[in-house]
Structures are given as C-alpha cells and as structure tokens.
Amino acid sequence: MRIAVYGQKFGKNNISYLTQFISYAYSHSIEIYIEKSFFDILSSFEEFKNLNFPVFSHYKELKTKDFSLMLTFGGDGTILSAITLIRDSGIPIIGINTGNLGFLATFNKDVFIKKIDEIFSRKFHLIPRSLLWVKPSANDHQKFFNFALNEIVILRKETVSMITIDAYIDNEFLTSYWADGLIISTPTGSTGYSLSCGGPIISPDNNNFVLTPISPHNLFSRPLIISDHQKVHLKIHSRVKYYSLSMDTRLTSMKKENELYIEKAPFYIYLLQEEKNTYYKTLREKLLWGMDQRN
Missing domain, CATH: 2.60.200.30 (Probable inorganic polyphosphate/atp-NAD kinase; domain 2)
Known part of the structure; x- marks a missing residue:
C-alpha cells in the first residue's frame, strides 16, 4: 500500500501520534510519501531529522502513482488545501484532526491511533462530496x-x-x-x-x-x-x-x-468516515445542534 501524507503546520504535542503512525507503517510495509513543504516542517523537529521518505509536491505526481489514501494532519483548512493536490485522482482523504473544530477532519488523533488497523483495512465508509x-x-x-x-x-x-x-x-x-x-x-x-x-x-x-x-x-x-x-x-x-x-x-x-x-x-472528493459518525451526529457534537445551554 502506498499513501500520501499532507499537513500545513505541526506542533510538538502531535509528535507522538505521528511517530506511532510511522512505526505502524514500517511494520506493515506501507509506503509513505510526504508533501515537500510538510516534510520540511517535520524535518525541523529533532525527532524527525532522520526522516528518509520520498516526497511529492504536485498533483501530477499523485496521479501517476497508485496511491491508496491521503492522510491530512490538521483541521478542515488542511483538507481544503489538500484537494488542490488530490483533484480528480479519486484518492480518498483521511482527515486527522489536530486542530480545533475539525468538521471534515472526522478522526481525532487519539481515535486515529486506536483504530489504525481498521482504517488501513478499509473498514470505513467512503463519503463522496461534490x-x-x-x-x-x-x-x-x-x-x-x-x-x-x-x-x-x-x-x-x-x-x-x-x-x-x-x-x-x-x-x-x-x-x-x-x-x-x-x-x-x-x-x-x-x-x-x-x-x-x-x-x-x-x-x-x-x-x-x-x-x-x-x-x-x-x-x-x-x-x-x-x-x-x-x-x-x-x-x-x-x-x-x-x-x-x-x-x-x-x-x-x-x-x-x-x-x-x-x-x-x-468529479467528487472522497472522505473516509466511521459508520457511527454520521453527519447528524457530527452536527450535534461539533455545532452543538439542539444543545440547550440552560440545562
């Protein structure tokens, strides 16, 4: 399996999650390609100075290789930026929320690590977005x-x-x-x-x-x-x-x-989502839909 990894910024509090993911990828023979600007950001941290992953910087590079998934580390803005690379390739996006709201980035970083086996076994749903x-x-x-x-x-x-x-x-x-x-x-x-x-x-x-x-x-x-x-x-x-x-x-x-x-x-953009995390559940949790602050 070959996956792409993208992000726009990265904080020290997220280092342990990324290192766990990298270890998992190594142990399961998953090829990781990191977007060039994000690779440069990661390389500024001592923990990632010896990163030796291939990089990509253009959507044509994603189209010419057989990528199974793209992981985005950040929030919804990161996903919106990632579609300029995904375009019409049909590569599904897994949004790992390391920010605040994360309406599109449905996987919290803790949940991502706990369910990483299920994610890479493709046991979740692909949701097309127009x-x-x-x-x-x-x-x-x-x-x-x-x-x-x-x-x-x-x-x-x-x-x-x-x-x-x-x-x-x-x-x-x-x-x-x-x-x-x-x-x-x-x-x-x-x-x-x-x-x-x-x-x-x-x-x-x-x-x-x-x-x-x-x-x-x-x-x-x-x-x-x-x-x-x-x-x-x-x-x-x-x-x-x-x-x-x-x-x-x-x-x-x-x-x-x-x-x-x-x-x-x-064409559509495809987001990977848990079956139980429906759109209406997201409305209630993220936008406090129907929440009565008096109670």
Missing part, C-alpha cells in the same frame, strides 16, 4: 485551481460600498443582489461561511447548492437552494475596478468586467 467549478469569462492570464469543496464567494474589494451581482440560473435572470457579496455553497460548505450569513444546513447526500447573500441591502433577499444540475452565471458591478473571488481558502482579484460561470464539478 465540488463547485468556476470559469471566468476572461482568464486575465491568471492560473488557479478553479474548484471548491466548500464554497465560491464573490466579495467587494477596496471599497466600503456594496457591489451589485446580477445572477442568472440556466440563462434565466434570477435577481440583482445589492450586498457585500454572494456565497455559492456546496452541501459540504453549508455549515461554514454560508451558515454564518443565515444560510441553511444541507446534508451532503443532497444534490443541491445554495446561494447566500452577504449583508444584503434588500430585506427580502434570502438564501436560495437550487439543484446542482443548474448552472449559475454572475455579472458583477462595482465602483472600483476589481472584486475578490474566493475558492475555499484561495483568494484572487478579478476585474469587474470578468463574468463568472459556476456549475457542479465533473
């Missing part, structure tokens, strides 16, 4: 990974004035949003930025997206759920030359003349 794909009307010579697992966000830039976003669904005019911005979210991202702006929670097995305005001026401008088979076309109007386009954790500037075409991506 993505969004965005195409600008003009690339402006920018090259970026234009897919998002959580959400695509259009935001005002360099101004305190609202922007106007004309939205079309399958070429039919929907409305003009007068707001600070607009969120187009997947079911996975519905518990993130969209939720904080009043959007609904959508379970991942639904084939929907949600459009959630950010601080809209019109009181009747509310989130809208649409089928993920529909295509969204956006025209942006602003008093300044640029607006901001966010794709998960990646931010870029776009000229206001640059229209956006958004639709469902032609």
Whole structure:
C-alpha cells in the first residue's frame, strides 16, 4: 500500500501520534510519501531529522502513482488545501484532526491511533462530496485551481460600498443582489461561511447548492437552494475596478468586467468516515445542534 501524507503546520504535542503512525507503517510495509513543504516542517523537529521518505509536491505526481489514501494532519483548512493536490485522482482523504473544530477532519488523533488497523483495512465508509467549478469569462492570464469543496464567494474589494451581482440560473435572470457579496455553497460548505450569513444546513447526500447573500441591502433577499444540475452565471458591478473571488481558502482579484460561470464539478472528493459518525451526529457534537445551554 502506498499513501500520501499532507499537513500545513505541526506542533510538538502531535509528535507522538505521528511517530506511532510511522512505526505502524514500517511494520506493515506501507509506503509513505510526504508533501515537500510538510516534510520540511517535520524535518525541523529533532525527532524527525532522520526522516528518509520520498516526497511529492504536485498533483501530477499523485496521479501517476497508485496511491491508496491521503492522510491530512490538521483541521478542515488542511483538507481544503489538500484537494488542490488530490483533484480528480479519486484518492480518498483521511482527515486527522489536530486542530480545533475539525468538521471534515472526522478522526481525532487519539481515535486515529486506536483504530489504525481498521482504517488501513478499509473498514470505513467512503463519503463522496461534490465540488463547485468556476470559469471566468476572461482568464486575465491568471492560473488557479478553479474548484471548491466548500464554497465560491464573490466579495467587494477596496471599497466600503456594496457591489451589485446580477445572477442568472440556466440563462434565466434570477435577481440583482445589492450586498457585500454572494456565497455559492456546496452541501459540504453549508455549515461554514454560508451558515454564518443565515444560510441553511444541507446534508451532503443532497444534490443541491445554495446561494447566500452577504449583508444584503434588500430585506427580502434570502438564501436560495437550487439543484446542482443548474448552472449559475454572475455579472458583477462595482465602483472600483476589481472584486475578490474566493475558492475555499484561495483568494484572487478579478476585474469587474470578468463574468463568472459556476456549475457542479465533473468529479467528487472522497472522505473516509466511521459508520457511527454520521453527519447528524457530527452536527450535534461539533455545532452543538439542539444543545440547550440552560440545562
């Protein structure tokens, strides 16, 4: 078995978990490839100075080798960053939560070590997660990974004035949003930025997206759920030359003349999850769904 390991930062309190995992991999003839930047971070610790693992730094390297899994050490942001390497390879992700909330990173580091045999025996479930794909009307010579697992966000830039976003669904005019911005979210991202702006929670097995305005001026401008088979076309109007386009954790500037075409991506990201850790259980535990603080 060949697995990829990825992370963005690493603390001393996580050293024992990683060393236990490495020992397990050695004893079970599991090949470990570590992402180059993460390898450099690990090498700064005395315990890992003698690490001698092959590294990778590009998604093409993952596609050309037969990887069974990718392990991410961190939180949800680490998983969102990891998909720029996974892309359409179909390699499942195991999120090891070494951070705080860990909504996507479902395995706590203690649980990961206890259940490591079950994980590598593939006794858990693969959960497919849909993505969004965005195409600008003009690339402006920018090259970026234009897919998002959580959400695509259009935001005002360099101004305190609202922007106007004309939205079309399958070429039919929907409305003009007068707001600070607009969120187009997947079911996975519905518990993130969209939720904080009043959007609904959508379970991942639904084939929907949600459009959630950010601080809209019109009181009747509310989130809208649409089928993920529909295509969204956006025209942006602003008093300044640029607006901001966010794709998960990646931010870029776009000229206001640059229209956006958004639709469902032609591939899925797969997350490994315990059967008993259902989406609704995660809502209760992570977001305190239904929790009455008075009791």
